[in-house]
Amino acid sequence: MAQHRVVLLPGDGIGPEITAVAKTLLDAVSQRHGFSLSFDEQPIGGSAIDATGEPLPASTLEACKAADAVLMAAIGSPRFDSLPREKRPETGLLGLRAGMQLFANLRPVKIVPALIGASSLKPEVIEGVDLMVVRELTGGIYFGQPKGRIEADGDERGFNTMTYSASEVDRIAQVAFNLARERRGQLCSVDKANVLDVSQLWRDRVETMAPDYSDVAVSHMYVDNAAMQLVRDPKQFDVLLTGNLFGDILSDEAAMLTGSIGMLPSASLGSDGPGLFEPVHGSAPDIAGQDKANPMAMVLSAAMMLRIGLKENAAADDLEKAVDKVLAAGFRTGDLMSEGCSQLGCQAMGDELLKAL
Template identity: 55%
Template sequence: MNKYKIAVLKGDGIGPEIVNEAIKVLNKTAEKFGFEVDYDEALLGGCAIDATGVPLPEETIAKCKAADSVLLGAVGGPKWDNQPGNNRPEAGLLGIRGALGLFANLRPAVIFEPLKNASPLKAEIIGDSMDIMIVRELTGGIYFGKRGKFEEDGVPAAYDTEKYSVTEIERIGRVAFDMAMKRNKKLTSVDKANVLDSSRLWRETIIRLSKEYPEVELSHMYVDNCAMQLVRNPKQFDVIVTSNIFGDILSDEASMISGSIGMLASASLSSGKSGLYEPIHGSAPDIAGQGIANPLATILSVAMMLRYSLDEPKAAEAIEKAVSEALKTVRTPDIYTEGTKKVSTSEMGDIVVSLL
């Protein structure tokens, strides 16, 4: 029997609530498919600041490195807004990505059939379905570049640097091309090569790399045009690969096309099998503790974990099918529609478990 060790970072706000439901589903899946899971909890984000003074304690890094995979809830909240930039909860998130070498972020934007009417786009634009995989570079670019504040002619100013090396671009490019090979062999590389030198290097590198993947149809698109095309004709996309900041923005846009940001999972991968799995929504401190948060994005993140890190694809598929089935009759308040039953966070978790 396979046995997996999962580091659990519940985080802040609704994080503990949604992670508890995901663990409930993972336990049931393990029982059904014949494997075992051990959990090791650690602190990240605002809760870590409260307990230790820093958003990413060394103990958390050690536990995550020792695990087969990491499950994260969400971090942040207004309580910690007055922390200096390098000690905010979000700094802990950036730090754990760097510490684990998580350079590739996979963000699927999928419309489940029962939620088709929840999309803000017209049915004729969406068509029968939407299934886009955004591959976002995660440890380079402007979020990790040199930054600072200074005075210019007596006026406060600041700068942030967008920088990429060929090595970083090739690394994320291979993940995207490999993903395209497993899907519809179609890849769109998004940049701003008409303005930025870093984007020109990005495009040159992706073009050169494409020669290793002759079966993949490669196209290029400026980020502003891509943002427009996602709402004009999302069906044209299959796999999108892009930089850290562009991927951050485009993946949130794609999430809303799918009907609710509360439905979308993500995977952050290293060069090995381990990864960090989390919903793409935030900590929603305004609804924390009310039992109304949507746990499905976190549950679907567990499905991604089973597929990409734990080599349990049948278990992953079972969770996805259970979620789709649950949505036919029950909804949390964020996705509620007339004719369905409104349920709490824990009730939704229980229903997914029962459908497994």
């Protein structure tokens, strides 16, 4: 029997609630498909600050690096906003990504037929949308040096540095090209090359690599136009490749095509070692502990973990089919609720997903 070690990072807000649902489903699906999962729960973010004073304890990072895969829920809470930046929950997440050397963030956006009515866009615009955002995760303006705040000429100035090396662009572009090969063979690289030198390097490197992937149609788009096109005609996109800052923004915009950010999973991968799998939504502290959370993005993240991280494809298929079946039956959490459907809380939705398995 195959055995997989999984670190669970429930984090903050609704994180523990949706983690409990995912864990129950993972236990069930692993038993069905004849493999075992051992879970090691570790603190991160606000829960880690409360426990240890640090958003990413060294013990959490070491446990994650030693695992076969890491499944995280969400981090963050307004009550930590007054802390120095290096002590905030978000810094713990950035440190985890850097410590695990996770440079590629994959965010699939696929329209579920049962949820077409939940989107704020017209059905004819979003029907059939199936795209993948590939975001570079450990470079760019979030990590560039120098950065900070200084007094200069009698004024205060804040500054950050957007920087990429050719090798950083090459390795994330390779991930995107390979994904495009497995999908519909279309790659759109998003930058701001008309203004930014770093984006011109990005575009040059993608163009240099393109001849090695003659089976992939490559195009380029400025980020402002890409933001508009995602709303105007999202079906034109297959794989979207972009840097850290632009990818952060565009992936959340793309998430709303589905009607709720509560439906979208993600994977963060490195060259080797375990991957990190997490829903793209936040910790939703306003509804934490109220049994209102939508656990489906967490469940779909668990499915991505099974497929990509643990190579348990059949089990991943089962989790995804369970989500489709429950939605087709008309069950909804509050963020997806529409006329004629049955509204459920987080735990009850987990129960329905377990029945669907």
